[in-house]
Amino acid sequence: MENRRSALISLLLLFALTLAMFGDLLFVGGTRVFGHQATDLFLQYYPWRDFGFRELAKGNLALWNPYIFSGAPYFGGMQAGLLYPLNWLFLFLPSPAAINWTIALNLFATGAGMFFWMRVRGLHVVASFFAGALIMFSGPHFLHVFAGHLPHLAAMTWSPLVFCAIDAVFKTRKLGWCLLGMFAVTLQVMAGFPQYVFYTAIIAGLYSGLRLIGRGNWRLAGMLLSIYLGGAALAAVQLLPAIEATHETVRGIRLPFDFASMLAFPPENLVTLLAPSFFGDIASYWGRCYLWETSLFLSVTGLALAVYATIYVERRIKWIPLAVTLTALVLALGVHTPLFAILYAHLPGFDRFRGIAKFTFPASLFVVLLAATGLDRLFKQGKVEAKFVVAIFIVAAGLGIAGIWMGIAHSWPGLMNRMHATGETYLVPHLYTDTEFVAKAQHRAGTAIFVAAGTCAAVGAFLAFRKRDARTLYGLVVLGIVEVFCFAHAARPTFDTRTIVSSEEKSFLDKHPGDYRIVNPRNPNSAMSLRVPDIWGYDPTVVRRYAEFITWTQDGDPNNATLYVKFTHFDPLYAMLRLRYVFGQRANELETAEAPIPAMPHLQLISNYRLVKDRDAIFDALRSKSFDPTREVILESDPMPKPSPNEKLGNARIVESSTDSLTIEADVEQSSILLITDVYTPAWRAISLPGSAQSNYQVLPANYILRAVPLATGHHRLRVEYAPGSFAIGKWISIVTAFCFLVTMGWCGKRGCS
Secondary structure (H helix, E strand, O other), rough: OHHHHHHHHHHHHHHHHHHHHHHHOOOOOEEEEEEEOOOOHHHHHHHHHHHHHHHHHHHOOEEEEOOOOOEEEEEEHHOOOOOOOOHHHHOOOOOOHHHHHHHHHHHHHHHHHHHHHHHOOOOHHHHHHHHHHHHHHHHHHHHHHOOOOOEEEEEEHHHHHHHHHHHHHHOOOOOHHHHEEEHHHHHHHOOHHHHHHHHHHHHHHHHHHHHHHHOOOOOHHHHHHHHHHHHHOOOOOHHHHHHHHHHHHHHOOOHHHHHOOOOOHHHHHHHHHHHOOOOOOOOHHOOOOHHHHHHOOHHHHHHHHHHHHHHHHHHHHHHHHHHHHHHHHHHOOOOOHHHHHHHHHOOOOOOOOOOOHHHHHHHHHHHHHHHHHHHHHHHHHHOOOOOHHHHHHHHHHHHHHHHHHHHOOOOOHHHHHHHHHOOOOOOHHHHHHHHHHHHHHHHHHHHHHHHHHHHHHHHHHHHHHHOOOOOOOHHHHHEEEEEEEEHOOOOOOEEHHHHHHOOHHHHHHOOOOOOOEEEEOOOHHHHHHHOEEEEEOOOOOOOHHHHHHHHHOOOOOHHHHOOOOOOOOHHHHHHHOEEEEEEEOOOOEEEEEEOOOOOOEEEEEEEEEEEEOOOOHHHHHOOOOOHHHHHHHHEOOOOOOOOOOOOOOOOEEEEEOOOOOEEEEEOOOOOOEEEEEEEEOOOEEEEEOOOOOOOOOEEEEOOOOOEEOOOOOOOEEEEEEOOOHHHHHHHHHHHHHHHHHHHHHHHHHOOOOO
């Protein structure tokens, strides 16, 4: 009962800290959300959630997104997070409130998971609470709130619980803990950010493997393996469509090395362990990469306790966390070590993601574990080693001297210029030569080092008085929590979601209804909220064929196509994408231009085709003067039935539409090809409906990126739908696995195997 009561109090305190951080918006309603306006919540995730859960509220689980990239996989892209339980708040709350609550609840769940992991390891309840609070507000975790990374935060939430389950399996050998691990892996997959699933799995495998050394227990190894196998089976309904979508999109191809190696952890950012604002605060960060990817701050107190554990805790307890921490940090360094090139060339997965600095999060979990272990040792013994206390004061003095030198160093402008010269910085370039900004940056760095020196001295003072009064350890805990809380609160901006969709743009589009597309390079994902489709977007779910085509039209190399394209000119071929309006921004004024070539209709009957199978040859044919997309279509295989050249083709119309399907009626006087000016993937199929002249239909790629359906003479009624087979298979795997999971959980409850 005492353990339960202390656990409940700890969880309530973690929740109180969460409310203290976010309470100003959680209960007031309105349209403001946590995050910065220039980051991914504004550009991507708000419209993403708005679209997906608006459809889900109508009973439609959207598998396809018709609003960006002229159509793209949606559910299979994973970042929608439609099956993630905490996201179901979007069904009941306005989107801004749902965003704020999911951020807060994910943050709390991360701390709670860390707390339970420490308790499973047998640590003191206060040390466990301390670990939970540190990870909640740490740099590798909390700064993603600033960036608006909703799926990142949700995926990180379940990493501590995965490691908790692993340690509990080693400790108890009970099946119930495997079930907990499966549950955590399932939710991490459903959260929608596969990179953290992949990185957590790598570190979990390393951690389990190190713990298995010398044990030779195959049953134990099987139990550990079942955590990920069972989790994958439970999440199959999400995982299998994601794998299929990966093969269709730019995620399915190897990223160019230069792109995959971006956003590696810069070695100089190790200074953020002590001075988180050394390179500026998060809004004016002038260091390399992005601060939310490269900050290691866990509090000076936490770092001191982790170092203490590294020196004084028994080797059998500390060596594995140390090995995992160092491995994760080396991986996070990416191209700054030779290892990344080897992993990129030979290990699947490392050539599919950029931002390897994300390994700092699993590294931070184990640094916090060491900090909690050090604090636990201090609680359980009556004194602190005098040498360590002296060393703390020496470090504090050294930091103070460094702070003074930094305030007067003449080499500071050169340091900032060298940083900018790397090409890895994202601050406005002119600020690196702005005398006032450089002086402020130097002053801020010196201040950050001074604050670290003062905090270090305070840690030393608390430890020095440990022998006289054990209660000073509680002061040490408070100091560490105040450090990370203040750090996090300073990186917690808000913005008004009403600014995501331009009122001028919406007003213009309302006055110009029709079935067409726009292009808004500044904020293409806003199309999901505007309900007017865009030819481009901001997400890696862009279909590979389409990314290659758009890259080629903008004079890029289609072999290196990604989701990043800079639009420099209008291409006449965009008419077959139904592009009608182009939106731009100049001096905060919205500019609108109509495409110089009239947009094609959604459906077009065409009687002429040519057969071309090679991509580059298709592109050459599209550019040829003889090609007219309104009269001819380029196919990659023979259509059945073959069209008959004729001027009187008939007509086709859409009678019903949804995110995933079009119901079409057509009266065809001579066999022809129905061109649908939406993006093609192999998962699209056509179903014959009652009263149709044809019993079977093909859906073929047309003009490399669009859909074509060959039609025979007569009346047609058909439904063209996005129906990835992986979704149906995954659904049944998940249903069967969930049934087995619940039965096993019930059996464990009766047998006491949890």
